[in-house]
Amino acid sequence: MPFITSFNAADFLSTAISLLVAFGLGALIGLERQYRQRTAGLRTNVLVAIGACQFVDMAMHLAGPDGAVRVIAYVVSGIGFLGAGVIMKEGANVRGLNTAATLWCSAAVGACAGADLVAQAVLLTAFVLAGNTMLRPLVQRLERMPRHAEFGEASYEVVLMVKAELAAELQDRLAKLLDAAKYPASNIEAEERGESLAELTATLVATSVRPEDLNAAVAQLRQLPGVTSAGWSTRIAD
Template sequence: MADLDFVLRLLLAAGCGAVIGLERQYRSRTAGLRTQALVAMGAAAFVLFGSELGVGQGSLQIVAYVVSGVGFLGGGVILRQGLSVQGLNTAATLWCSAAVGCLAAGGLVVPALAMTVLVLVVHLLLRPLGRLVDRAPDAHAETIGAFVLTVRALDEREQEVRELLSDALESPDILVHAMSSHPDGPAEKGVVVLEAELLVEGDAAELLDAVLTRMSRDTGVREMSWRADDTPLEVRSRPRLGRA
């Protein structure tokens, strides 16, 4: 391959990456203009290097290494904040920029340009569509929150109440993070407190109230409540019961 052809393919890769990066830079994303251009150009350089060596399937092997390497690079821009994950779009865009670089390295000018245009179309046209879907009536119904469910039960019925609680929490929308128990203290002897740390998806009030309703049928349960950090304490109590 002539040196001029080598350089032109690198420039094509860098130019397509820069076009993709312009949109990311305008959105103030982590991987912007320079990062996208460098990823595309670097992927092209590696593939071109493999073809220059002229070793059988060397170029295809290098493409596979580029794919896995960019995957690790994309992992660096993915951030987790609480229960939400940010940076997935940026990581996917880096992967697409690497693909554009590989296409450019293969001399596939039209596919490289088409890939660049499609990446921009996805970001520019599907973004408003995604926001429109987010504004649908049920869009905010599927939320995830952390809650603590507390059950005060008779000490002698702890095992039965614990099993009943585990059964009541068996739901695809409820994830039990931890469950613990401790004596109620000097306030009332013979009573144990069970606490379950939960992650609830959807309408937490409806789901947890259903759990409390089911638990209230057991005579070993004295009092129940659930709470969240950002909501007031919701209490569902039953009258005091004597020992069974």
């Protein structure tokens, strides 16, 4: 039988050790994810780690280091499809990016174990755990800090309340005035507000503005016939 002739006890022991290392380290990463009640928890991270480990280990035994390098390249790209499955978009928010990145790192841990780089696998696991635990208080502190538009990208909106019968005309004038102020709008939406009023919302292309410039533009808009109120708002991007 091919199995009997090809079986090598030393190779088998090496594979077993690699899988045990990948299992243990993947479990450490997965425990933290399970404790945080993330989509990809203990079992998922373990399976990713031992799967990557076995693919790389098999390539090492069949084709040597060159074969392992080729398989690692496929593991790196292939794990992206699995990571995409845990990323969810809820309105303007995107969830699961950290979980997907953790899965990617679990695959790297498994690949290191499969390539017999056990020390590197242990070191990488320590860094993954540090990133998911030690950095959490820092992230929470940053999220609680006041945000200022000048320090990051933001989306800006100019909002007008206008007489409904003049909405179309004022929409064109709003676009021209914003262009003249060097803050063109990517789109302008009109929505009815009762029988006599309409709301015009212009989303600006710019992700950074000078407040005094927008204040001046809004002051001009307030003077237009048919405009009952005008203002602008900002939302810092996540």
